[in-house]
Amino acid sequence: MGRLKDPDAIRRIAKKSLFEGLDGMCEGAIIIDRDAKVVWISDKYAARLGLASPASAVGKVVEDVIPNSLMREVVRTGEPMMLDIMQFGPDSFVVMRVPIKDERGRIIGAAGFMIFDSLKHLHPLVSKFQRLETQLADTQKTLAEERRVKYTFTNFMGSSPAAMETKRQARRAAQAETTVLLLGETGTGKEVLAQAIHAASPRAHGPFIGINVAAIPDTLLESEFFGAAASAYTGADKRGRDGKFVLANGGTLFLDEVGDMPMGVQAKLLRVLQEKEVEPLGSNRVAKVDVRVIAASSVDLRQMVSMGRFRSDLYYRLSVLPIELPPLRDRIGDLELLCDHILEDISRASGRPPRELTPTALAVLSAYSWPGNIRELRNVLEQVTMNSDNARLSAEEFSLVLPRLAPASRPGDRPTLRLADVVADAERHAIKSALAAAEGKKILAAELLGISRATLYQKLSALAPARGDRRH
Structure with a gap:
């Protein structure tokens, strides 16, 4: 048997075979011309529609045969309707409608197929669609929750003058639309404050997107x-992707450790801040964005500008509202409150009863300089609670951690290892810090230390050196 080699002949046979196959598999078929008049209807379709015979429908406009038919719309638009539900009296049919074109591509009519005569055949498809819809809604909900802030101003805890001034400045910044620059040592709570500013701003309903510049490779x-854009990628995954500016549209973008940004990206960031539009990598199209930027740095950006490592124009654009977060050593009065909160967090996470600090343990913690600030404080408390079964954590238990963390001794001094000396030094340092924070006001210093004024006077008297011991 010879093989058919003429492409046109193969196409004609395929079309005929396809139509006959659909007609055989479906519950009925109908064809109309470009004037929407019926030119042919299958016996099965005529019977389903309750017609006396197929011939009785030929020559009639399709709406006279099938009220509310959309076949005319397919002829008009040239667009198929691949899956639809058609109501005919009390019955519902699942139908498909496709345009018919001639050799020159002109619309000359349309064909309709009754795929199912009952909606029950669609139940598996509808169920799958509903599952996908539910999964999509759950994913969108999870994503929205991840982009919702976890912290407000109540999470930036502290009643010391330094902490209160920081919160005052941040609350004012929340009501503005300009960029904010948070400056402070690592572990001082810059991301907590950034989220709090967003949560108290008019953009609180929008997303909060954070990115740690130092954690992303320059490339x-x-x-x-x-x-x-999709064309920017090679390999198996060539899909495009949205950047953080687009994801943060309508909300806030938090750029942590912005000082680690390479100079080339700094120039492009400056353009986005000025023009309010982004151009994806590998694309020549720009998209408008409405984003408020909060930047943070643990390094001195002004010094980096003087060293030529940070653009001065970008620095001035970011530091419209600069806020400096105080280190923990400058707000020792907040230490007890912070410890209580962290110990409660540890208790919830571990499922163990909450712990407390003894006065001597608090004094020892108050004497330490905390170069890692609140993040280091949490680490120390986690270490001690992990190794202790006591409800009240004492100075003795912290001595396993604090001696190697204590401030360096002065040259020529022997290291202080006796617990009594550590506690005395801790109390002296805590009182000195409280007096400095209270600007010498002893009543306020006593409140910061959580002791009475009489107790403060007693400790000041006990810690004062004897007159004979004074050095000249």
């Missing part, structure tokens, strides 16, 4: 910020 930072 990927541009696409992380601005996104990438």
